[in-house]
Amino acid sequence: MDALEPLFDRNLDCHMCRHKFTSKKLRSKFVKVDSYDTDFCPSYKEEEINGLLYNIYVCPKCGFSFSDDFSKYFPPGTKEEIQAKICNQWSPQDFGGIRTIEDSIKTYKLAAYCAGLKKEKYIVTAGLYLRIAWLYRLLKNKDQECRFLKIAIANYNESYSRDDFKGTQVSEVRILYLLGELSRRVEDIEKAVKFFSMVIERQNRSVETTLVEMARDRWHDIREQQKKAN
Template structure:
């Protein structure tokens, strides 16, 4: 009987150079989550980490993206990607099992590619947040903090520009994430402000769990402030 492996090869066609390549993906039946952190970071029990394979990186030109990227390239984007990414690319193949450092490199390539082609703020926010999670997994607090702050900025820009509409991220979730990432980056006043925005939505939300989580975080902050004042 044939043994099914946790990882499989997904065929991709690079949207930039049009060449074909493969990238690893993890079969969902092998993904086992033990818990989630308060900013939704999944903690996996064992085996391969799906977060490592979230990005598709073309080995031929270096253009990198996630499934959330738009197929559209605005005017001038192709030229920018050619000069900034493809022309500087040293061929590297990320199609095999990825180390944590490989995964980090692919996220940085995707963030760079996405910035050059003016991807939506909501898409870039998700990349920064996942990159922060990867740094958390290796206890690199400095870089985790750095990328959480960048995620906050992108979530704020997404909300201000309404570019999250049509995505899987609701307004309530954006408010919660800004609050929670602000709390984790020690921006307490901002955290309280956004948790309050979440709680205000309790009478007309389809995400009661987010209301409960925001209320828990808000109480935690208040208790910490009381302890500090005593």
């Protein structure tokens, strides 16, 4: 009997043009996380078995790119805009095989562009930009990591102000923590302190005690750094 491979071909229908295609996906049993950064970026035990690389599906026929978080609903006018700005410009290419980090960054950028045109929830778009930043972190490209962290912050801010994270797996405490931590990473310390304080204020009505503790730890780290600087 053949040994089970980490990657398998997932059968998909393009949400945009209904073209049937396959895209590699990692079997969850092979995904082994070693640790997480303070913004939840995972470090995998084996670099080539990286769960981040295969989250996006790119239709090889029309170029529409999406993840499992995308809704299948297209608001009025969005299909026409995607047709004009993506499908009509698309040179057929296939991202359905084994991906490098650079390949994966391209797929996330395509998905983020599609999400914007499709008017996906800001919480979905924020997650795409955050993962682009994580992939640049793996490449040790600090400038691009910081650039995409800032775009992720802008989208998380929109999501929080519009409440569009409600009904998703992202809670209010988690989005506030992320806003604090990403702000800290781009050295917007005033905003970081503000959002971490908002998490700590919710400690009595939140079941996510680990996030509250993480916010408290980050808040104390910032205060200690400020004391040393003074």
